Amino acid sequence: MYLDHSATSPALPEVVEAVREVLEHVHGNPASLHGMGLEAERVLERGRQVLAASLGADPSEVVFTSGGTEANNLAVFGTAWARHKPHVVVSAFEHSSILEPARRLREMGVEVDFAPVDPEGFVRTDALADLLRPHTALVSVVLVNNEVGTLQPLAEVAKLLDELQGRWGRRPLLHTDAVQAFQHVPFRVRDLRADLVTVSAHKLGGPKGVGALYVRKGVRLQPLLVGGDQERGLRGGTPNLPGIAGLAAAVRFWEREGERLRARLRELAARLRAELSELSGLRWNTPPDARRTAPHILNLSVPGLRGEVLVHRLEREGVYVSTGSACHSRRAHPSHVLLAMGRSEQEAISAVRVSLGPDTTEEDVAYAAEAFRVAVQDLRFLVPS
Numbered sequence: 001m002y003l004d005h006s007a008t009s010p011a012l013p014e015v016v017e018a019v020r021e022v023l024e025h026v027h028g029n030p031a032s033l034h035g036m037g038l039e040a041e042r043v044l045e046r047g048r049q050v051l052a053a054s055l056g057a058d059p060s061e062v063v064f065t066s067g068g069t070e071a072n073n074l075a076v077f078g079t080a081w082a083r084h085k086p087h088v089v090v091s092a093f094e095h096s097s098i099l100e101p102a103r104r105l106r107e108m109g110v111e112v113d114f115a116p117v118d119p120e121g122f123v124r125t126d127a128l129a130d131l132l133r134p135h136t137a138l139v140s141v142v143l144v145n146n147e148v149g150t151l152q153p154l155a156e157v158a159k160l161l162d163e164l165q166g167r168w169g170r171r172p173l174l175h176t177d178a179v180q181a182f183q184h185v186p187f188r189v190r191d192l193r194a195d196l197v198t199v200s201a202h203k204l205g206g207p208k209g210v211g212a213l214y215v216r217k218g219v220r221l222q223p224l225l226v227g228g229d230q231e232r233g234l235r236g237g238t239p240n241l242p243g244i245a246g247l248a249a250a251v252r253f254w255e256r257e258g259e260r261l262r263a264r265l266r267e268l269a270a271r272l273r274a275e276l277s278e279l280s281g282l283r284w285n286t287p288p289d290a291r292r293t294a295p296h297i298l299n300l301s302v303p304g305l306r307g308e309v310l311v312h313r314l315e316r317e318g319v320y321v322s323t324g325s326a327c328h329s330r331r332a333h334p335s336h337v338l339l340a341m342g343r344s345e346q347e348a349i350s351a352v353r354v355s356l357g358p359d360t361t362e363e364d365v366a367y368a369a370e371a372f373r374v375a376v377q378d379l380r381f382l383v384p385s
């Protein structure tokens with residue numbers, strides 16, 4: 001029973017088909033001048049159109065990357081390197097592919113600030129406003145936090161930036177990491193008023209190792225990968241054509257099924273939450289408000305137990321969940337997301353994230369809830385403290 005879709009969601013059948021089709025039949029390089037090159041270019045541009053349409057962007061605003069990590073690095077480094085003495089603000093509970101580039105920039109002498117978050121898991125826009133300067137070049141706030149599933153108040157952040165335009169005649173660029181939000185929370189880039197938006201295929205049932213950065217027309221960025229003028233010079237290297245075809249297939253699937261899936265994910269998560277809430281001594285890290293959370297992520301702490309022990313015990317029952325971000329779940333330290341939300345170390349190391357996907361059923365949820373009860377009772381018996 002796979003309930004770790006936020007780490008990665010299994011490839012959808014039509015994604016497998018699309019990837020296979022390109023691997024088997026499209027052999028050219030999209031940069032080649034001959035017919036096989038043109039055929040490859042058509043696959044590339046079709047993928048770009050599908051993604052752009054779904055984001056509400058122009059195809060020329062899509063830069064394909066090797067995934068969310070690269071797109072986030074491109075947004076942070078690319079903006080800072082293209083400017084003289086930039087100031088960068090990111091929220092304190094971003095994914096590490098934002099936090100780490102921000103820390104590197106600071107080591108290079110760039111002025112960087114980290115905006116605090118509140119105990120419910122939302123960036124504090126009042127504190128963020130205090131950090132803004134006339135030379136702030138970039139503000140990056142995740143759209144849906146990957147560990148606790150909270151939907152960030154991006155409209156409020158965008159409004160703050162608009163006000164700066166009036167006050168200082170310059171509006172910092174707004175980047176949002178929409179890796180966990182894309183297709184799970186409907187949005188259009190223009191409505192978000194974001195200048196840069198990151199997406200990744202494998203959280204949607206697309207292939208791993210492919211994603212994109214939306215770059216609003218007119219935004220100046222320095223590329224990370226140079227040595228080829230692909231992707232309008234913003235990302236050198238032959239594009240991952242099978243991956244891009246797979247990404248497009250996943251997007252088409254969600255465009256067709258998304259409304260129904262989102263409603264179902266919401267309902268199943270509510271059911272799981274209600275069932276688990278019967279267990280004593282839990283602390284929810286995902287707030288209950290459906291309007292301010294993604295439909296597929298639930299995070300809770302079982303103080304007294306270590307998250308990884310619970311994860312392994314649940315695996316014995318055939319239930320796969322995680323302790324938080326997949327990128328760090330093999331390292332034994334408390335989640336920076338939960339610490340930023342003011343949780344104690346004890347609560348942070350006892351956290352477990354359950355994330356649902358298109359194939360999750362009511363039976364899965366009922367079984368997982370029962371497995372959870374059994375596992376927690378068992379472990380509490382072994383570790384009474």
Ligand SMILES: Cc1ncc(COP(=O)(O)O)c(C=O)c1O
Pocket residue numbers: 006007066067068069070072095097142144145146177179180200201202209210211325326327
């Ligand atoms: C919010 C967020 N940003 C970025 C990433 C990185 O994406 P990728 O795995 O495609 O590099 C992830 C993956 O876990 C994520 O959850």
